[in-house]
Amino acid sequence: MAIPEEIKLIIEKQIELMIDQTKSYLPFIKLAFPRVKDLADACFTLIVGNVLPTFVTQYAMRMKSLTEQDFVEFGAITEKYRGKIQGMF
Numbered sequence: 001m002a003i004p005e006e007i008k009l010i011i012e013k014q015i016e017l018m019i020d021q022t023k024s025y026l027p028f029i030k031l032a033f034p035r036v037k038d039l040a041d042a043c044f045t046l047i048v049g050n051v052l053p054t055f056v057t058q059y060a061m062r063m064k065s066l067t068e069q070d071f072v073e074f075g076a077i078t079e080k081y082r083g084k085i086q087g088m089f
Helices: 005-032 039-061 068-079 082-088
Strands: none
Touching: 005 039, 005 068, 005 082, 039 068, 039 082
């Protein structure tokens, strides 16, 4: 089952918002975490971790159960933002 377009848009908008917020806090992030080797990966993981509950909740509100394929598609959606986050650092 493909992820409904409405849910996909909600997820992508939330990721974009979080990326924009990360850009705002970038000088602080670099200063606050000087020993972190890969800040881009840490920020990507944090963003995906924050978006995952939204993804699950959107399905729950529609009384649908998630499948393994839905999580694979979620990973594909989030993965395309990895380069954008990498480019900030």
